[in-house]
Amino acid sequence: MRMPGTRRILRLWRCPDRTDRACYAGTLASKTSAGTEGTIMPARTSKAVWNGDLQSGTGQMVVGNNAYTGDFSFKSRFEEGAGTNPEELIAAAHAGCYSMQLSAMLAGEGKNPTSVSTSAHVTLEMVDGKPTITKIALDTTGVVPGMSDEEFTKFAEDAKAACLVTRALAGVENVTLTAKLSH
Numbered sequence: 001m002r003m004p005g006t007r008r009i010l011r012l013w014r015c016p017d018r019t020d021r022a023c024y025a026g027t028l029a030s031k032t033s034a035g036t037e038g039t040i041m042p043a044r045t046s047k048a049v050w051n052g053d054l055q056s057g058t059g060q061m062v063v064g065n066n067a068y069t070g071d072f073s074f075k076s077r078f079e080e081g082a083g084t085n086p087e088e089l090i091a092a093a094h095a096g097c098y099s100m101q102l103s104a105m106l107a108g109e110g111k112n113p114t115s116v117s118t119s120a121h122v123t124l125e126m127v128d129g130k131p132t133i134t135k136i137a138l139d140t141t142g143v144v145p146g147m148s149d150e151e152f153t154k155f156a157e158d159a160k161a162a163c164l165v166t167r168a169l170a171g172v173e174n175v176t177l178t179a180k181l182s183h
Helices: 021-026 073-077 084-106 149-162 164-168
Strands: 044-053 056-064 068-073 115-127 130-142 174-181
Touching: 056 084, 056 115, 068 073, 073 149, 084 115, 084 130, 084 149, 084 164, 149 174
Parallel strands: 130 174
Antiparallel strands: 044 056, 056 068, 115 130
C-alpha cells in the first residue's frame, strides 16, 4: 500500500522487449493515490539574462536552483571567447541524459554497467542566414562486465533513439553515435 499523495511509476526501465523503443522512450504512467493522472517529473527551470546589444553585451545563465551559473557573450558563443554558451549546455544535457538512458537500459536487462561516459559535440552553423545546430556527435564509452562489443553497440543505438534529449532535439538532422566498450 502506498502512502497518500505518492506517485507510482509503471514499467519504468523493465521493458519485455529491449528493442521496443516506445517502452523505453517514455510511455510511462503515473497516478496519485486519488487515481487522477499526473506528471511523473517536476517541471525544471533555468534562466538567462542578457544585458546590452548582441555583439558587445554580456549575459549570465543560471541552471536550476543555482546548481550552475555561467557567463556568456557573443564571443563565447560565436567565436572562441571565455565563458559558456547555450550550445555547451545543450551538449551537457544531451550527454547526461544519454548516459542515464543507456545505463538504465543495460541495467533493465541485468547488464549492470560499472560506468557510462558520454561526450556530446554540438556543431553550430549558419543556415539560411540563421545560426542553427546542424550536428550533434555523441561519443560514449561503457564499462559493462561480461558484455560483447556488438551487444554494447546495439544497446547504445537503442539508447540514442530512446533518449529524452535526443527526441527533444529532433530538429537536428544529424545526430551521430560512436560507442565503444572499455574492458
